[in-house]
Amino acid sequence: MKIPGCLILFAILLLMMVSSCYYDSEEYLYPNTSSQCDTTDVTYSKSVVPIIQNSCLSCHSNSTAALGGNIKLEDYADVKLRADDHRLLGSIEHQSGYSPMPQGSKKLDDCKISTVRIWVNAGAPNN
Numbered sequence: 001m002k003i004p005g006c007l008i009l010f011a012i013l014l015l016m017m018v019s020s021c022y023y024d025s026e027e028y029l030y031p032n033t034s035s036q037c038d039t040t041d042v043t044y045s046k047s048v049v050p051i052i053q054n055s056c057l058s059c060h061s062n063s064t065a066a067l068g069g070n071i072k073l074e075d076y077a078d079v080k081l082r083a084d085d086h087r088l089l090g091s092i093e094h095q096s097g098y099s100p101m102p103q104g105s106k107k108l109d110d111c112k113i114s115t116v117r118i119w120v121n122a123g124a125p126n127n
């Protein structure tokens with residue numbers, strides 16, 4: 001039996017449509033797969049320290065604290081102090097009454113802020 005060329009073309013088109021539909025629905029089912037925020041296992045050393053290193057230590061390390069109002073965020077004890085006096089969250093969440101941090105850059109993204117918030121609300125453990 002001879003299959004008409006237009007039928008094959010139609011079949012190919014249909015396949016393309018089906019696969020693109022599947023792709024669409026995957027995006028719909030799992031939004032933001034590329035920028036997913038994983039806050040299931042937040043710890044000081046694995047989650048909080050990298051954020052502080054990347055965004056804060058240029059002004060708040062033990063050696064650069066002169067640039068950061070002498071607020072140190074390098075050692076756990078110093079970070080814990082700022083977690084407990086609410087300045088850490090107050091500043092990164094840009095709450096009124098606190099200096100917005102990181103100074104001179106844009107606000108941290110929501111994922112980083114919630115990571116720090118989860119850690120602080122857990123009592124800022126040294127884990």
Ligand code: HEC
Pocket residue numbers: 052055056057058059060067068069070071073082087088091092097098099101102103104108
């Ligand atoms: C470019 C330098 C710079 C960077 C980067 C920076 N800070 Fe600061 N920070 C400062 C300065 C200067 C002060 C003191 C003057 C002030 O309060 O505005 C300060 C003050 C603070 C305070 C005290 C705020 C208050 O209201 O009492 C906290 C807490 C703080 N920084 C946390 C952070 C955190 C967390 C980051 C990273 C997300 C960060 N800073 C990044 C310069 C910086």
